[in-house]
Each structure stands twice: as structure tokens, then as C-alpha cells.
Amino acid sequence: MKSYPLKFQPEFKERVWGGRALEQFGFELPPGRPIGEGWMIGDHPNGTTKVVNGELAGLGLDEVRERHGKAFFGAKGYSEKTGRFPLLLKLLDCQDDLSVQVHPNDLYDRLPEGELGKTEMWYILDAKPGAKIIYGLRPDITRETLAEAIQNNRIMDCMQEVPVAAGDSFYIPAGTVHALCSGVLVAEIQQNSDTTYRLYDYDRPGLDGKPRDLHIEDSLNVIAYEGSGATRMTTELERSNEWLQLAASPYFIVEKGRLETEWSLAANSESFTLLVVCDGTGTLHWGEHKLALRTGDCFLLPAGSSEYRLSGEATLLRSYIP
Incomplete structure (x- = not known):
């Protein structure tokens, strides 16, 4: 079959630190529960999103991968592992606040x-006054x-806190200690993994009323004490219809662009492209077809x-495999 842009039904994850802010995007959240994560495009044992448009509607991303392989996702569109x-x-x-955490490589x-x-x-979509991250x-x-x-229960003395505002961008390589704090709405692009090691969780109970597990030894093992290559930037765009990296x-490229006039683009020949609408409205056209x-x-x-x-x-944000 001929490929086309795919849109998915998100999988929503209840989190002790979540809320209801994702409803502002028109999503129907599970009632009465604190939703912290919307998995928008995922192919993982803990969450696989399903296509909602076109001929493949109803299929999970895993099923699309199995049926159409490199023809859809490109030579670089798979984890070798x-x-x-x-x-x-x-x-x-x-x-x-999220737990203070770190991820392995x-x-x-x-x-x-x-x-x-x-x-x-x-990428910070929105931030309340005074919002920060670790x-x-x-x-x-x-x-x-x-x-x-x-x-000695002094872990927070070791952390760097950074104020944030909408439009800020943070690259977080494996080994970087980090935590989102209250009052931020974020788009996250990551390796397809659900492994997190918690260093500290403010001594609060989880959704089941019990203390959440910490992973001190694993955390101490994987932290990049000499620096991980983490970078951050304020992403002001000088011109429309251009991409800012x-x-x-090695796992992804992420770019930001501002659409103000019609913009013609070509898909990467070796990798799929992920497109995120951070704000605004418009239309995606291909051939004789279109999507709002x-x-x-x-x-x-x-x-x-x-x-x-x-x-x-x-x-817009776009991401692809280098």
C-alpha cells in the first residue's frame, strides 16, 4: 500500500505528579485521575499507540512495523537491539515535582x-511563573x-536548579540527573525505553499509598559524573519556514520551525519524521489529501x-533518525 502520514490515539498514563492539563488539547482523559503522560507515538510493551486515520486505522504501531517494515520507517527506522x-x-x-532520577545508556x-x-x-510548551527543573x-x-x-538526607544540596519558560529546550543524554518540577507542560522525545532509576522522591506515597521504590545503586552506577554532554537553549526563531536544531x-535529531506561509517539505528517505504541533493551527497536505x-x-x-x-x-517540532 502507499504510505501516508499517521496519527495515533494516545495512551494516557496515571502518575502521582500528573493532572488534567492535557485536556486543553482536546484529548479525552480517563475521568478523575491524575494523568501525567500522554504516550503520543509509541511501540513499547508498556504502551503501544494505535492509528486513527486512513487505511491502517485500528492497527498498533507495532503491527504497522511488522506489516510494512522499512517501506514505512526507512533503513534507520528500527532499534538494532x-x-x-x-x-x-x-x-x-x-x-x-517528578522524582529526581537518571537513565542508563x-x-x-x-x-x-x-x-x-x-x-x-x-521542549517546554508552557510554564507557570517561577517554574524550574533539576x-x-x-x-x-x-x-x-x-x-x-x-x-545524610541532603541530596538536594547536590542538584542544579534551572528556571524555565515556554520555548526552552533541554537535551538530556543518559547519565544526566534530572527532574521536571511542578508547573510545566512538556513535549518529550526519547529513546524507546521505560527504564528510570529514582534517586529521591520527596518521601511521598505512590498512587497505591505506599512509598515508591528508589534505585540508589543503579543510579550511582550510571550517573555521568564528569558530564554527559547535556545542552540547553532558548529557542527564539528569527525567521519563519526554517528549522532550528x-x-x-546518535538516536535522534530534533528541530523547531515556525509556520507562517505555505511550506513545502520532503520526507527523509532513510528515516521516518515525527511532527509535533506546539501551538497554532494549520493543514498538512500530501498529494490530493490533507489533515488538520x-x-x-x-x-x-x-x-x-x-x-x-x-x-x-x-x-512545530520535527524529529528524525540521523
Whole structure:
């Protein structure tokens, strides 16, 4: 069959730190529950999204992968380790602070079977006044000083806090200690992994009323004490219809663009493209077909698709495999 842009039904995840802010995008959330994560495009044992448009409607991303393989996703569109779709795209609603955490890389010998490491990036969609995140350790912190601080309940003395505003971008390689804090709405692009090691969780109970597990030894093992290559930037765009690179890793490239006039683009021949509408409205055109764009929408554009066009006024993120 001929490929076409795919839109998916998100999978919503209840989190102790979540809320209801994703409803502003028109999503129907499970009633009465704090929803922290919308898995927008995913192919993971803990969440696989289903296509909602066109001939493939009703199929999971895993089924599309199995049926259409490289014809849809390109030669680079697979994890060499797991055979699955290599990325996971989320929207996060942080009404409370997330745990202080760190992710392993692909080489960590205690990774759960079938899992990847987790390098990710955040784009801040919205932030309340005074919002902040935890982004890395203080420069003088070693494994020994961090372990001692944990033992003496002084772990927060080791953290770097960074104020955030809408439009800020953060690249978070595996090994970077980090935490989103309350009052931010975030688009997250990451390796297709659900492995998180918690260092600290504010001594609060989980959704079941019991303390959430910490993973101190694994965390101390995987932290990049000499620096992970994390970078951040304020993403002001000088011109419309041009892409600004926000993050570059071996796993993904993420770029930001501002749509103000009709914009003709070509799909990558070796990789799918993920498209996120950060704000605004518009239309995605390909051939004689079209799809409406609105804030919060996420699309998968298959590799090697014919030229497509965007029209309207919107801020967009796109991601692909380098």
C-alpha cells in the first residue's frame, strides 16, 4: 500500500505528579485521575499507540512495523537491539515535582531484558511563573559525595536548579540527573525505553499509598559524573519556514520551525519524521489529501513519502533518525 502520514490515539498514563492539563488539547482523559503522560507515538510493551486515520486505522504501531517494515520507517527506522520503533514521543503534564532520577545508556549491564537506554530531550510548551527543573549535578559532586549526601538526607544540596519558560529546550543524554518540577507542560522525545532509576522522591506515597521504590545503586552506577554532554537553549526563531536544531544525538535529531506561509517539505528517505504541533493551527497536505493540524497533535510521516506541504500558522517540532 502507499504510505501516508499517521496519527495515533494516545495512551494516557496515571502518575502521582500528573493532572488534567492535557485536556486543553482536546484529548479525552480517563475521568478523575491524575494523568501525567500522554504516550503520543509509541511501540513499547508498556504502551503501544494505535492509528486513527486512513487505511491502517485500528492497527498498533507495532503491527504497522511488522506489516510494512522499512517501506514505512526507512533503513534507520528500527532499534538494532530490540527491532522495535526506536523512539517514544510523549506529552507531560507536571502538576507536582517528578522524582529526581537518571537513565542508563544502552551499554549498562543491568538493563532490563529487551530494554534500551534512555537519552531524551524536553521542549517546554508552557510554564507557570517561577517554574524550574533539576538539570544535572553541581560541578563538584562525585559518586562518593553524592552517596554521602543521600545517606545524610541532603541530596538536594547536590542538584542544579534551572528556571524555565515556554520555548526552552533541554537535551538530556543518559547519565544526566534530572527532574521536571511542578508547573510545566512538556513535549518529550526519547529513546524507546521505560527504564528510570529514582534517586529521591520527596518521601511521598505512590498512587497505591505506599512509598515508591528508589534505585540508589543503579543510579550511582550510571550517573555521568564528569558530564554527559547535556545542552540547553532558548529557542527564539528569527525567521519563519526554517528549522532550528534543538538537539542532536546518535538516536535522534530534533528541530523547531515556525509556520507562517505555505511550506513545502520532503520526507527523509532513510528515516521516518515525527511532527509535533506546539501551538497554532494549520493543514498538512500530501498529494490530493490533507489533515488538520492543531495544538498538541503529533504525526508520523513515513520515510520516503512524496513531498508534503504545511499551511497555516503554527510552531512545530520535527524529529528524525540521523
